[in-house]
Amino acid sequence: MQNPDSAFLDDLITRHSDQLTEADARILGVMVRDPIRAAMENGKEVSFRAGVHPASAVRLARRLGFKGYPEFRAFLQQRLVEGKGEFEDPTARIAARLAKAGDSGLLSSVLDSEITALESLRASVTDAEIRGFSEALLGARRIFMFGQSHAATLCHLVALRLRRSGYDAVDLSLMQHQWLEQVAGMTGDDVMWLINFRKLPETVARIMQVAAVRGATTLALTDKRGAALDPPPDRHIAVSRGEAGESQSLAVPMTVTNTVILDLATIDEGRTMRALAEFRDMRETLAPY
Known part of the structure; x- marks a missing residue:
């Protein structure tokens, strides 16, 4: 059964498959295997896990239509927050809350939710x-x-x-x-x-x-x-x-x-x-x- 949190990544891969390099494929591979972690990491971290150049994640984000990796990660985080699997997976619930808190501060985010x-x-x-x-x-x-x-x-x-x-x-x-x-x-x-x-x-x-x-x-x-x-x-x-x-x-x-x-x-x-x-x-x- 497909991980519901990885469905949107699969869709991105399909739509841009003709533009992707071997390095892109390696990065997307680690992201699909753990989309929750991918939504929380920066470009250098996800590139390191994929075993490619630190700038590879930035180039991948641009090929997928984003201005840079921060915008790509924001997209991943938003999909995580809205994901159907969020309520059933405790890891996803925590990650989604951290993603939603962003720069506003965790305490403020929790208080706003309450x-x-x-x-x-x-x-x-x-x-x-x-x-x-x-x-x-x-x-x-x-x-x-x-x-x-x-x-x-x-x-x-x-x-x-x-x-x-x-x-x-x-x-x-x-x-x-x-x-x-x-x-x-x-x-x-x-x-x-x-x-x-x-x-x-x-x-x-x-x-x-x-x-x-x-x-x-x-x-x-x-x-x-x-x-x-x-x-x-x-x-x-x-x-x-x-x-x-x-x-x-x-x-x-x-x-x-x-x-x-x-x-x-x-x-x-x-x-x-x-x-x-x-x-x-x-x-x-x-x-x-």
Whole structure:
């Protein structure tokens, strides 16, 4: 299968094949094998890897219709940022972000991405959707959380906050192969809250199927680009964590979960506040130990 990031290089080679020299072919060969690295290197570096004269990359760029190698590299970087494979390949994601940062500075680039993603969240998620999640949690006998990779970290935080707020929350993300024992007693009075980014792991699909069979209410917080869930959840909030080449924000899904927990505190008739006060007193009492 062709590397999606190399397709545009193949097209350039085809269109200018009658003009290319042996040195050009050697440079393009190393670029096609690793287009992500090629988009980050300067002309001397890519020429060195190809074993040709340092100026060969500049001559190649001009034969391909660019003013010089910097313009050619900018083209490669832009295609990387826009590439279809960017969200699936972690190396490409990092490279695309570095390419997009350019001379403006990495911190500024990340901050701009986060701000843009959070502003998008304001326009895409409603208070009614947040209330739908909090009402489901309010009536739950038990709340099961599950996510993998970065989502697992968020699940751990949410489960911790829910337990401190007086709710029986179980983080299945920490249980690896023991999750089946935990969901064996799942009933229609329980909630299964899934947090998932991008691809849908097989374990996630199986857990959602168990929840559906048991009649549990299912909640899902996912990327807009994430895989379709089957069976579909009862309530679903899909958010954009950033476009291609931008920082894939964890602040966006964390903002959603924090808002759900805060909204839950406004409708549970003091349950959260009492539980937090009890936890504070217990922590102060047991702190020396």
